[in-house]
Amino acid sequence: MIITIVYxxxxxxxxxxxxxxxxxxxxxxxxxxxxxxxNDGFTDWERLENSDAIIFGSPTYNGLISAKLKxxxxxxxxxxxxxxxxxxxxxAGFTNSGAQHGDKLNSLMSMALFAAQHGMxxxxxxxxxxNSSSTGSAADLNRLGSWLGVMTQANTDExxxxxxxxxxxxxxxxxxxxxxxxxARFLPI
Numbered sequence: 001m002i003i004t005i006v007y008x009x010x011x012x013x014x015x016x017x018x019x020x021x022x023x024x025x026x027x028x029x030x031x032x033x034x035x036x037x038x039n040d041g042f043t044d045w046e047r048l049e050n051s052d053a054i055i056f057g058s059p060t061y062n063g064l065i066s067a068k069l070k071x072x073x074x075x076x077x078x079x080x081x082x083x084x085x086x087x088x089x090x091x092a093g094f095t096n097s098g099a100q101h102g103d104k105l106n107s108l109m110s111m112a113l114f115a116a117q118h119g120m121x122x123x124x125x126x127x128x129x130x131n132s133s134s135t136g137s138a139a140d141l142n143r144l145g146s147w148l149g150v151m152t153q154a155n156t157d158e159x160x161x162x163x164x165x166x167x168x169x170x171x172x173x174x175x176x177x178x179x180x181x182x183x184a185r186f187l188p189i
């Protein structure tokens with residue numbers, strides 16, 4: 001099973017999340033996972049065509065996905081879209097911002113809509129919101145309470161080695177594992 005994580009990362013925080021999503025996906029037996037940063041100039045179209053799942057990741061800037069991921073969506077995927085090459089592939093997404101909320105939901109909605117236009121099948125996060133009760137804590141999985149995908153938060157004054165926090169990274173790993181399990185269900189027998 002082939003899973004590809006396509007992401008942009010302006011300061012390294014989203015890249016760190018991408019690596020944790022990949023780590024979770026690797027836990028599913030028989031999974032080939034690769035992370036590809038759109039900053040590096042995307043050329044591996046054959047990999048995407050052969051992928052069983054594509055997970056998109058972006059920082060949230062001003063309530064939107066990054067310009068580089070949007071450019072990848074708009075300019076680079078036209079041939080895949082016109083021929084519906086990604087139809088029925090599993091899709092999912094994650095985003096990071098400096099603010100607790102930062103309008104990250106809009107970024108995930110943009111990714112989900114992009115996937116829908118390609119005829120992909122979107123996988124969300126199946127965790128109840130963490131840190132949402134008097135007995136909860138910031139160490140809970142899904143501490144930011146997202147269902148559409150993974151939301152993480154990195155303090156703007158901390159390097160990627162220190163932020164996002166462990167609970168967000170564990171949520172990313174859980175999510176990668178979940179997407180790989182779902183993708184496995186759709187493999188031909």
